[in-house]
Amino acid sequence: MQKSLHIDPAKCTGCLQCEMACSYENYQVFNPAKSRIKVFDFHHTGRKVPYTCTQCDEAWCLHACPVEAIKLDAATGAKVVLENVCVGCKVCTIACPFGTVNYVQDTGKVQKCDLCGGNPACAEACPTGAITYVDADWTGLEKMRQWAQKLDSQPAAGHAD
Amino acid sequence: MSWARKILRVDLTKGTCTAEPLKMDWAALFLGQRGLATKYFTAEVDPKVDPLSPANKVIYATGPLTGTMASTGGRYSVITKGPLTGAIACSNSGGYFGAELKMAGWDMIILEGRSPKPVFLHIENDHAELLDASAIWGKSTWDTEAWLKKHFQDPQMRVSGIGPAGETGCLYAAVVNDLHRAAGRSGVGTVLGSKNLKAIAVRGTKGVGNVKDPAAFMKATAAAKKVLADNAVTGQGLPKFGTQVLMNVINEIGALPTRNHRDVQFDGAKDISAEAMHAPRKTDGKPNLVTNQACFGCTIACGRISKIDESHFTVVNKPQYWGASGGLEYEAAWALGAANGVNDLEALTYANFRANEDGWDPISFGATVGAVMELYEMGVLKKEQLGIEAPFGSAQALAFFADQVGKGEGFGKEIALGSKRLTAKYGHPELSMTVKGQEFPAYDSRGIQGMGLAYATSNRGACHLRGYTVASEVLGIPVKTDPHVTEGKAGLVKAFQDATAVFDSSGLCLFTSFAWTLQDVAPQLQAACEGDWSLDNLNLVGERIWNLEKEFNLAAGLTKKDDDLPPRLKKEAAKTGPAKGLVNGLDKMLPEYYQLRGWNAEGVPTAETRKRLGTAALE
Numbered sequence: 001m002q003k004s005l006h007i008d009p010a011k012c013t014g015c016l017q018c019e020m021a022c023s024y025e026n027y028q029v030f031n032p033a034k035s036r037i038k039v040f041d042f043h044h045t046g047r048k049v050p051y052t053c054t055q056c057d058e059a060w061c062l063h064a065c066p067v068e069a070i071k072l073d074a075a076t077g078a079k080v081v082l083e084n085v086c087v088g089c090k091v092c093t094i095a096c097p098f099g100t101v102n103y104v105q106d107t108g109k110v111q112k113c114d115l116c117g118g119n120p121a122c123a124e125a126c127p128t129g130a131i132t133y134v135d136a137d138w139t140g141l142e143k144m145r146q147w148a149q150k151l152d153s154q155p156a157a158g159h160a161d
Numbered sequence: 162m163s164w165a166r167k168i169l170r171v172d173l174t175k176g177t178c179t180a181e182p183l184k185m186d187w188a189a190l191f192l193g194q195r196g197l198a199t200k201y202f203t204a205e206v207d208p209k210v211d212p213l214s215p216a217n218k219v220i221y222a223t224g225p226l227t228g229t230m231a232s233t234g235g236r237y238s239v240i241t242k243g244p245l246t247g248a249i250a251c252s253n254s255g256g257y258f259g260a261e262l263k264m265a266g267w268d269m270i271i272l273e274g275r276s277p278k279p280v281f282l283h284i285e286n287d288h289a290e291l292l293d294a295s296a297i298w299g300k301s302t303w304d305t306e307a308w309l310k311k312h313f314q315d316p317q318m319r320v321s322g323i324g325p326a327g328e329t330g331c332l333y334a335a336v337v338n339d340l341h342r343a344a345g346r347s348g349v350g351t352v353l354g355s356k357n358l359k360a361i362a363v364r365g366t367k368g369v370g371n372v373k374d375p376a377a378f379m380k381a382t383a384a385a386k387k388v389l390a391d392n393a394v395t396g397q398g399l400p401k402f403g404t405q406v407l408m409n410v411i412n413e414i415g416a417l418p419t420r421n422h423r424d425v426q427f428d429g430a431k432d433i434s435a436e437a438m439h440a441p442r443k444t445d446g447k448p449n450l451v452t453n454q455a456c457f458g459c460t461i462a463c464g465r466i467s468k469i470d471e472s473h474f475t476v477v478n479k480p481q482y483w484g485a486s487g488g489l490e491y492e493a494a495w496a497l498g499a500a501n502g503v504n505d506l507e508a509l510t511y512a513n514f515r516a517n518e519d520g521w522d523p524i525s526f527g528a529t530v531g532a533v534m535e536l537y538e539m540g541v542l543k544k545e546q547l548g549i550e551a552p553f554g555s556a557q558a559l560a561f562f563a564d565q566v567g568k569g570e571g572f573g574k575e576i577a578l579g580s581k582r583l584t585a586k587y588g589h590p591e592l593s594m595t596v597k598g599q600e601f602p603a604y605d606s607r608g609i610q611g612m613g614l615a616y617a618t619s620n621r622g623a624c625h626l627r628g629y630t631v632a633s634e635v636l637g638i639p640v641k642t643d644p645h646v647t648e649g650k651a652g653l654v655k656a657f658q659d660a661t662a663v664f665d666s667s668g669l670c671l672f673t674s675f676a677w678t679l680q681d682v683a684p685q686l687q688a689a690c691e692g693d694w695s696l697d698n699l700n701l702v703g704e705r706i707w708n709l710e711k712e713f714n715l716a717a718g719l720t721k722k723d724d725d726l727p728p729r730l731k732k733e734a735a736k737t738g739p740a741k742g743l744v745n746g747l748d749k750m751l752p753e754y755y756q757l758r759g760w761n762a763e764g765v766p767t768a769e770t771r772k773r774l775g776t777a778a779l780e
Contacts, residue, residue, distance in 0.1 A: 013400075013462035015455035016257075020230045023368060028375065030229050031264060031368020033317075043340065044484030046451035046466035125230070127386065127460035 002077045002136040005113070005120060007050050011130035014041050014048040021125035025116055034104070036113045037122045037131075050131055052122070053100035053113040055079055061112065064095030070112075077136065078115040086110055162371040163225040163689040164188055165268045168201075169289055171282060173356050174215060174274030178282075178289040183268050189692050190775065194224035195251050196666035196706040198240040198269060202249070203709055205271075208716035208779055212244040212348075213330075213355040215275035221262065221321070221361065222270075224668025225690050228263035228369040228457075231382045232389055233670035235260040235457025237321075242717070243347035244355075245332045245525065245579055246597040246622040249713045252335075252349045253626070253665055254321075255456030255464075256342030258363065261319035263668075265365025276357040281309070281322070284363045294359040299325060301518045302337040309362045322360025323350040324520025329569035330354070331577035333525035333600075341487025341517040342456060342464075347599060347621050350520050377688035385673075385681050386460050392676035394636070399463035399672065400453055404491035405435035407603075414635060414644065415738020416608030417495065418601060420502045420553045421531035422594050422727075425605045425735040429504025429554075433494050437506050444470050449506055451485045461672060465489060467510050475511035475560045487517050492625065495603030496527025497563075501534055502553035512563040519567025525579055528600035530562055532580040532592050533572075541587050547572045594730075597622035597723050606726065606745040607735040609634050611642070611650035613745035614754055617724045618654065620710040626671060628657040638675060645739070647746040651753035659703035666706060679703075705774045708758075708766055716779035721764045724751060 019035035027034050037052035059079045062070040069085035070092060072078075081101075086109040092101050093110060101112040113120075115133075123133040135141070166183045184201075191197040198220040210216045219241040226234040237259030243250030262270070265286050272282075279298040280291045296312075297305045306320040321338035327350035334350030335343040344350075353359075372378045389395040398406045411417045412430035419427040431437060438450040447468070455462035467488025469476050476482040489497075489510055497509040516523040530551075536542040537551040544550050548571050551558040565573025575583055580600055584593040594601050599622025606613030611630035619627040630653050634644035642649060660679055664671045667686060679699050686694035714723075730745045755762060759770030771777055 013453060013455035013459075015459050015462065016457055017230065017460065020458065024230065024375075024379075027368075027370070029368040029370030031366070031370070033264065033366035034368065043486070046454070046468070046485035048454070127232075127390065128462075 003118070003133050004055070004136040004139050005052065005115070005123060006132045006134045006139045008130050008132075009047060009049040011128045012039060012048040012050055013128055014039055015127065017125040017127060018050060018122035018131055021121040025121035026111070036100075036111055050122075051100070053079070054098070055113070055115070060095040060097060061092035061101045064091050066091060073114065073117070076115045076118045079112065080114045081110055081112055083107070083109050162373055162691060163229065163369065164193065165263060165266050167267055168269040168271060169267050169284070170271045170273070171289070171291065172274050173272060173276040173280070173291070173358060176276070176280075176291050178291065180287070190702070191706060192225065192663065192666040192702055193268065194222045194227070194236065194666045194668060195238045195240065195253070196662060196702065198222035198238060199249065199251065199706060199709050199713070201269070201271065202240050203713050203779055206242065208242075208713050209718065210242055212242045212247065212352060215356070217242050217352060217355075219272040219349065219352050219356065220269055221272070223259050223263045223268055224666055226685065227668030228260040229372060229382075229668070229689065230379070230458065231669060231685050231689070232386045232460040233456065233458055233673050234668050235459065236668050236670055237262060238665060239336050239344040239349040241349055241352045243349070243621065244351045245348040246599050247717060248597050248621055248719060249710050250347035250349055250621050251665070251710075252344035252346050253671070254336065254338055254342050254344040255459070255670060256339030257457045258319040258321045258338035258342075259668075260457040261363045261365045263365065264368050265363050266367045270361070272353070272356060272358060275355065279357045279359055281360040281362060282358065283313070284361065284365075286365060286367055297359055299328065301325065302520050303340055303518050305360050306340060309360065313362065315364055318362050318364045320360055320362050323353050324518060324567055326519050326521040326567040326577070327351055327354035329567070329577065331521050331566060331569065332579050332582075333522040335516070335520050335522050337517055337520050343517065345522045346524065346624065372689040373691055374688045378685070381684040381688045385677065385685055388681055389460055389673060389676050394638070394675040395461045395673065399461050399675070402435035403453065403463045403465045405438060405465070405489060405494055407491045408434035408494060409436065410635065411604060414608055415735055415740040416605040416635075416644070417499050418594070418603065418605040419499045421500065421528075421535045421592065422601070422605065422729055423535070424737065425608050425740060426738045427499040427502070427504075429502070430499060432504040433489075433498040433506050433509055438465070438467065438489065442470055444472055449510060450488060456670070459670065461670075463672060469510050469514070470507050473507040473511070474557070475508055482511065482514055486514055489513050492602045493523040493527070496524040496600075497559060498527075499603070500527045500531040501559055503556050503559050504554070505556035508556035508560050512559055515563040515567065521567055521577075524602055525600040526563070526566055526576065528594055529576050529580040529583060530559060532584050532594065533562075533576060534558070535592055536584070536587055536589060541589065591728050594727055595623055596726065597719065599623045604631055605735070606730055607743045608738065608740035609644045610647050610746055610750070611644070611653055613726055613730065613747045614650055614654045614750040615657070617726055617747055617751065618658075618754060620707070620714055627661060628654045629661070629671075630654055630657055632657070632675065636675075639678060645743060647749040651750050651757050654750075654754060655757050658707050659700060662703040662706040663699050666702070701774070705776060708770065708774050708776045711766065712776055712779045715765060724764055
């Protein structure tokens with residue numbers, strides 16, 4: 001079963017544990033500047049929104065790459081940057097409609113979320129469940145369950161007094 | 162390793178920025194942040210220095226766990242000699258700035274001298290320079306941050322600095338970072354202003370990648386996070402209600418100082434409580450509280466984000482205050498509310514926004530307004546001087562003064578000097594509810610006896626963050642003690658003071674101590690840092706820090722007379738509630754406290770104590 005990162009902004013507190021976990025997983029350093037997931041703080045509404053690559057099926061970045069440095073990981077569905085192939089041309093950063101593939105000055109390559117090979121560190125580190133890693137076909141399951149629960153608390157048809 | 166092992170020395174007089182290695186032999190004795198900065202500060206600054214002269218210094222300091230995945234590891238402290246107290250001042254802040262500074266590769270910034278003109282400090286990793294601040298001098302902390310981010314075209318930079326209050330000489334001006342987090346107390350922002358330093362803008366992209374044993378560190382921090390999550394206070398109470406969870410609790414036990422400490426219970430407490438922040442308003446059907454928010458790395462998330470009712474008199478026709486921003490924490494809600502008898506939650510929130518925006522301490526401000534209201538009711542201060550009728554309970558007067566104080570306008574100029582100077586000027590020094598010139602926070606020491614001793618002996622003046630025996634006396638953490646007795650409180654205060662000094666020197670937030678003891682901190686430090694960070698040594702480090710701060714104060718000229726409470730708390734008994742009939746029994750606790758500390762009857766460390774801790778009298 002493939003899984004997807006699922007984000008619930010209402011649960012995000014803006015602690016950035018996800019960003020540190022991401023940079024630690026990939027670079028062995030606590031460093032939001034190197035994180036592939038970013039938390040945006042919309043101050044005037046109080047809303048915090050974690051945002052990262054959603055692993056498009058028809059991935060713009062993958063198709064745009066002139067040296068075929070972005071490959072599909074068939075097991076996870078992640079689009080993965082092959083660092084030894086990437087030439088740092090940044091065309092993928094232009095092609096991506098969402099901005100989730102970015103250049104890294106230190107390495108001269110691009111980076112994007114690769115789902116940590118199927119065990120995403122951000123979801124593991126999130127203390128509130130704002131980032132979860134769930135069945136790719138059922139990212140809406142928890143929301144459906146919550147709405148179903150509302151119906152469950154109403155009197156059943158035919159049993160009204 | 163976890164220290165960046167590098168400090169930035171900024172000579173504002175000459176306009177130079179110089180890197181220096183961190184003195185690791187001092188780090189082994191004083192850990193970091195509060196402790197290590199105190200070591201540097203006391204080694205470099207004459208204790209008798211005028212706090213607002215160029216010879217005073219300001220140290221921004223992170224801890225070894227700042228910028229790591231340890232929960233709450235994002236703190237920094239600002240250390241200087243305080244203009245409100247004449248004692249050592251050390252204020253601690255969260256938000257994101259501290260971690261950013263650490264990730265730029267700096268443990269500390271030492272700011273010295275005085276710039277001939279307004280400047281700000283720009284840091285991008287190793288690069289640091291002073292730049293002209295004429296475009297932002299006079300601006301609010303909010304506008305300053307917006308200007309800097311736009312100027313550098315860098316929305317990811319973090320900013321810490323002063324608002325108008327720090328420029329106009331308000332003696333309790335705060336250092337504000339990330340719009341609504343603050344090193345709030347003792348006037349550390351006033352000292353920045355006296356140096357003509359408006360702000361520090363930092364971008365750090367190096368990160369923290371040098372913890373000693375990464376695997377052990379991840380294991381230790383994960384275990385400690387679980388302790389926070391499983392604890393009722395840090396796992397449920399604080400995220401849902403914030404520190405405001407205390408308002409009704411402290412009122413019920415009769416320890417909520419009300420109307421300048423005339424009373425110990427406030428009939429309007431429920432209107433300004435955490436529960437009130439959650440309740441839909443009658444006017445627009447929305448609650449005051451929008452959401453909670455974490456500081457960097459924090460898995461508790463006690464911060465409050467609030468939105469003011471747009472039809473409220475404080476913000477009507479002022480759309481700049483209609484967005485969500487930093488809401489009421491307990492201490493501010495008390496100082497702006499109960500201390501003045503004001504039960505208007507929206508007015509309190511407005512004053513809190515203004516405190517963040519203009520950069521002043523809402524505790525000292527609120528408590529000073531409480532003294533003004535008492536003087537008004539006594540007929541000593543009149544409407545003509547104040548510019549407004551100011552009886553206890555007036556939300557209009559509160560908002561009026563909150564608008565004035567940061568800019569030093571009208572009577573706000575006098576309120577900006579704090580209650581000690583204000584009450585003395587008008588002939589009633591006994592009405593100043595302060596220790597060492599700093600206003601009390603939100604716990605009445607007639608109802609919580611240990612806090613009287615904690616306040617009297619706090620090295621930075623009256624403060625709840627230097628020995629929070631409320632945890633034991635009210636909440637039963639780590640063990641329940643009777644809040645109405647003085648017996649055993651000397652030892653309790655000492656234990657809390659020493660442990661707090663360690664939390665404040667580590668990079669962690671003190672609020673973790675609702676769930677953690679030093680036993681939970683030690684493995685995290687031990688995995689991250691070289692050296693001996695065993696429980697035994699941490700206790701010694703905490704005591705050493707406390708004693709070094711005390712040595713500074715003694716050399717600055719403070720004496721046993723300054724370890725005292727206002728007469729009201731020692732002579733006027735609590736009128737209502739469970740503590741009815743009680744005064745604070747400081748005199749019964751203080752001699753025992755001095756003895757437990759290894760100080761003589763005058764509160765001076767003995768030669769034996771100095772030898773044991775490796776401290777010495779300062780000159």
